[in-house]
Amino acid sequence: xxxxxxxxxxxxxxxxxxxxxxxxxxxxxxxxxxxxxxxxxxxxxxxxxxxxxxxxxxxxxxxxxxxxxxxxxxxxxxxxxxxxxxxxxxxxxxxxxxxxxxxxxxxxxxxxxxxxxxxxxxxxxxxxxxxxxxxxxxxxxxxxxxxxxxxxxxxxxxxxxxxxxxxxxxxxxxxxxxxxxxxxxxxxxxxxxxxxxxxxxxxxxxxxxxxxxxxxxxxxxxxxxxxxxxxxxxxxxxxxxxxxxxxxx
Numbered sequence: 001x002x003x004x005x006x007x008x009x010x011x012x013x014x015x016x017x018x019x020x021x022x023x024x025x026x027x028x029x030x031x032x033x034x035x036x037x038x039x040x041x042x043x044x045x046x047x048x049x050x051x052x053x054x055x056x057x058x059x060x061x062x063x064x065x066x067x068x069x070x071x072x073x074x075x076x077x078x079x080x081x082x083x084x085x086x087x088x089x090x091x092x093x094x095x096x097x098x099x100x101x102x103x104x105x106x107x108x109x110x111x112x113x114x115x116x117x118x119x120x121x122x123x124x125x126x127x128x129x130x131x132x133x134x135x136x137x138x139x140x141x142x143x144x145x146x147x148x149x150x151x152x153x154x155x156x157x158x159x160x161x162x163x164x165x166x167x168x169x170x171x172x173x174x175x176x177x178x179x180x181x182x183x184x185x186x187x188x189x190x191x192x193x194x195x196x197x198x199x200x201x202x203x204x205x206x207x208x209x210x211x212x213x214x215x216x217x218x219x220x221x222x223x224x225x226x227x228x229x230x231x232x233x234x235x236x237x238x239x240x241x242x243x244x245x246x247x248x249x
Contacts, residue, residue, distance in 0.1 A: 001109050001148060002029060005176050006036035006060070007183070010204025011044050013233060015051065018058045018203060026059055032105040035113055036060045036203070037152055037178040039068040046071025052078055052085065062086070062103050064115045066154035066179055067123055069097070088117035088154060090131035100135050102143055111148035112139050114172075116164065118155020118179075128153070128160075129167055136171060151175045158184065158198045165196040176200050205233060 004026065009015060018036075026034060038060075041051045046068050052075065055063060062084055069087040070076075079085060079097030089099025100114040114135055116128040132151070139146055149172040153161050156179060165175040170192025177184070183201030190196055207214070216227040 001033070001105070001107075001111070002031045003033045003035065003111070003148070003150060003174065004029070004031045005150070005152070005174070005200055006034070006203050007178050007200040008040050008066075008181050008202045008204070009036055009038045009055070010040050010181070010202055011042075013205050014203040015041055015054060015058075018055070018060070023059050032107060032109065033062070033103060033111055033148075033150075034060050035062045035064060035150060035152070037066065037154065038063045039065040039071075039154075040202075040204075042072050047075055048072050049074050049078060056084070061105075062101060062113045064113065064152040064154075064178075065097075066115070067117060070095075086113060086115050088115045088125065089135050090117055090126040090128050092126070099131070100139065102139075102146065109148060110143060110146050111150060111173075112143065112146050113150050113152070115152045115154060118153065118157060118160035118164075120155065120157035120160050122156055128164055132164070132168060148173050153177050154179045156180065161198045162196075165190065165194065169194045169196075 009018065036055065038047050038055055041047050052063065065087045076096045079087060083101045086099060086101050087095065087097040100112060102110055102112050104110045116131060117125045118128065119125060139149065151168060151172050151174065153164050153175055155161050155177060161177040168175055169190040172194055174195040176197050177199040180199045181202035182199060184198035187197040219225060220227050
């Protein structure tokens with residue numbers, strides 16, 4: 001089974017590029033399941049009903065959210081009824097939406113998708129480790145034949161993500177991180193067989209500060225004058241290449 005996970009989709013630029021590139025890429029790579037974090041599609045904060053429906057037309061199967069899950073209140077009814085979108089599972093039990101879901105691919109394989117929020121430099125939430133244990137027990141009871149389990153760990157600290165990845169090693173298929181919008185160079189498969197990466201990056205403009213306009217962010221940081229952190233547009237020039245070399249024995 002081939003699973004494609006897309007990091008935080010940022011505003012209209014992220015939605016537009018997915019609409020253009022994802023369908024042919026999915027066909028070319030014969031991808032069975034596409035999961036995408038979409039908590040930043042509404043101008044960089046939250047997701048609206050229309051944007052949710054738009055993303056489904058781009059051949060995204062399951063949408064995950066993070067700490068901005070509730071920035072657009074109109075999404076609440078969809079969170080409650082539609083199994084194709086999930087919010088962090090370690091939110092309080094009364095929080096709108098579900099923390100995990102099961103999706104059946106065209107080949108008949110059933111896969112579970114979970115979202116967990118980190119606790120370092122993030123809003124107060126329940127323990128992600130205990131939440132993971134609880135959900136895996138629920139999945140085992142409800143869907144005992146499921147073998148493919150994917151976890152989106154939406155966290156600020158790399159240590160939070162690494163610890164959760166190690167904790168779940170051998171118990172889930174993959175633990176892949178989101179939230180920082182910057183891809184990390186630590187993609188690996190742990191000894192127990194779980195694929196891991198601290199952060200897969202974002203679907204958004206490179207000429208930006210994690211997807212936002214550089215000039216607006218700089219102005220606020222330098223002067224303390226508040227500005228709107230609008231989603232960036234366009235790309236930069238100058239450099240012709242950059243390469244990361246990773247030699248392992």
